Amino acid sequence: MxxxxxxxxxxxxxxxxxxxxxxxxxxxxxxxxxxxxxxxxxxxxxxxxxxxxxxxxxxxxxxxxxxxxxxxxxxxxxxxxxxxxxxxxxxxxxxxxxxxxxxxxxxxxxxxxxxxxxxxxxxxLHEEEERARKLYESEEAERKKFEGTRVTVESFLKWRTEFEESTGIAAKREKNSDSKKLTGRELFMRDTTLNESDIKFLLEAGESIENVKIDETLFQDIGDLELGDDDDDDSDDEDWVPGADDD
Structure with missing residues (x-):
């Protein structure tokens, strides 16, 4: 059928x-x-x-x-x-x-x-994975903005040289190195640590500054001192020693 x-x-x-x-x-x-x-x-x-x-x-x-x-x-x-x-x-x-x-x-x-x-x-699922990938890439790009470049000794020295040249620091350093060097007298007059060390020595010895007796005969009369001009020869200043005869 x-x-x-x-x-x-x-x-x-x-x-x-x-x-x-x-x-x-x-x-x-x-x-x-x-x-x-x-x-x-x-x-x-x-x-x-x-x-x-x-x-x-x-x-x-x-x-x-x-x-x-x-x-x-x-x-x-x-x-x-x-x-x-x-x-x-x-x-x-x-x-x-x-x-x-x-x-x-x-x-x-x-x-x-x-x-x-x-x-x-x-x-x-693919859409979700794609969204997560884009979010990760965005976060990575943002993180790298704040991470910066890793510093090495070589890169730092190069940066410092370029920075000093651009700001004029290198030129100032060269100018200062070429300027007149301090004489022995100038170094002594500027060095206040000698005064501080003498006072400290006296205090440690139990002496007060008021009780220190000064023998005036050790010093020349102030009127006998000959004050040199500012333009004294550098060689004289370099040979000057504190306490030496200025005649």
Missing amino acids: SRNHKEDQSNEIEALESIYYSEMEVLETDPFHKFSITIGTEQYNAEEESSGMACKLVFTYTPSYPDQAPDVSIEDPVNMEELYETKLLEHLKNIIDENIGMEMIFSLVSSAQEWLNERWDDYK
């Missing part, structure tokens, strides 16, 4: 309408049924298209369906790259080959729905 394909197709259409009553739309009935069923990921919201993937699976019965494969196409894809459309059709073809001889539209829709959810999970 031959199989009545028309009757099998009509019975399947009736069952599909009861299952997908809000997602299914019959497009043609003659010569064969053509209908669409809308599928979407669990997160899909028609009012917020960025929240998931969706598309319409369009089926057209062939004369001897289900002993013959139905025609399947995809319409109105949402957030689906062209590659996804191609991959989904390949996936459905494999399901069709496994179910030849049996009513298969329900199996095809269920399998397509599951496949779409998996692809959306992959998409969200």
Whole structure:
């Protein structure tokens, strides 16, 4: 007894309408049924298209369906790259080959729905990884702004030389080194540490400054001193020793 394909197709259409009553739309009935069923990921919201993937699976019965494969196409894809459309059709073809001889539209829709959810999970994971990568790169770039360049002895010496030249410090140092050197008398007159050390010595010996007796005969009368001019020869100043005769 031959199989009545028309009757099998009509019975399947009736069952599909009861299952997908809000997602299914019959497009043609003659010569064969053509209908669409809308599928979407669990997160899909028609009012917020960025929240998931969706598309319409369009089926057209062939004369001897289900002993013959139905025609399947995809319409109105949402957030689906062209590659996804191609991959989904390949996936459905494999399901069709496994179910030849049996009513298969329900199996095809269920399998397509599951496949779409998996692809959306992959998409969200990739999106999250990409967001984390960009955040890491941004934080690294910001950190390097404050990290600066590591200093070595060579880089520091180079920097110091360039800094001193740009600020004029090097020129001042050279100028100071070429200026007149201090004479022995000038060094003595500027060195107050000798006075401080003498006073400290007396205090440690138990003598107060008021009780120190000075032998005035050790010093020449102030009127006998000959004060040299500021322009005295440098060689005389360098030979001058404190306490020596100035005559």
